[in-house]
Amino acid sequence: MKIKLHSTLLLISLFFIPQNFFAQGDLMIMPKRLVFDGSQRSQEINLANTGSDTAVYAVSFVNYNMTESGSFEQVETPTEGQRFAEGFLRYFPRQITLAPNEAQTIRVQLTRTGNLEQGEYRSHMYFRAVEEQTALGTEEDAESEGISINIKTVFGISIPIIIQQGESTTQLDITNIQFEKDAETPQLSLVLNRSGNMSVYGNIKVDHISPKGKTTEIGMVKGVSVYTPNAKRNFSFELRNAREVDLSQGKLEVSYFEEDGEILAKKEYEL
Secondary structure (H helix, E strand, O other): OEEEEEEOOOOOOOOOOOOOOEEEOOEEEEOOOEEEOOOOOEEEEEEEEOOOOOEEEEEEEEOEEEOOOOOEEEOOOOOOOOOOOHHHEEEEOOEEEEOOOOEEEEEEEEOOHHHOOOEEEEEEEEEEEEOOEEEOOOHHHHHOOEEEEEEOOOOEEEEEEEEEEOOOOOEEEEEEEEEEOOOOOOEEEEEEEEEOOOOEEEEEEEEEEOOOOOEEEEEEEEEEEEOOOOOEEEEEEEOOOHHHOOOOOOEEEEEEEEOOOOEEEEEEEEO
C-alpha cells in the first residue's frame, strides 16, 4: 500500500525573552523560568491561549546544553558537571486543551529530594502543540490503495526548571570587553566567566561616565544566563542610547546584576 505524505516543516522554537511571561505562537507562559532554591516544594506555571482556535499542548521534559554563544543543543545524557532535574520533579497535567482566551495552571512539585546532592539540577519543560493528522483520501485513492495524510505545522516552547541544593559558591567575572563605537549603532562585546556550583541569571547594564563624573545609562539587556556546567559565555549587544553621550572621552562601566539588584560583577572600560 502506498502512502502519500503532504507535510510542512516541524517547527521547534526556543526563545528566552526578558519579560515576566514567555510567549510563542498563541501560547503565553508565566513565569518564564522556575527555580526551586529550598524555600518551596511546589510551584505553578500559568498557560494561556491568546489565539482564536482551540489548541492542545503535550507537556514533557527535554534537556539542553548551553553553548558558549548562548544557543542550546538538545542532549540525552548529561555532560561532565551537568545534572538533570527531571528525575526529581513531578507535574500535572501532562496534556492541556485550551479554548481561545482560556488559561490553565500546571503544578510542579519536588520529589525524591533525599537523593539530591549539593549543587544545581536543570531540565526544561517543553510545551508542544499537538495537531490532528487529517486523512485526505478520496474514493479514487481507496480503490488504488493510496492514503493521503496532511500533517499540519506545529511548534514548541520550553522554559528552564532549576533545582538549587545547598549554598551557592558561584562567582562571575567580566572580561574581554570590546567596544565598536563606529558602527551604525555602537556595540559592546564581552565574556561572562562563571565559576562555582550554580548558574547565574541576571541583567547587563552599561553606563557612560563622563570626565566630570556624570553617569548616563546607555545600554541594558535583561535575562542573560550562564548555565552549569559552562565556565563562560560570549555576549554582544547594541548600545541603543549611546548617541546621547560623547563616546570619545570618559569611560564605560559594565555591570551584571541579579533580579533582586545584587551586583555580581562590574568592570570599567576606558574610552
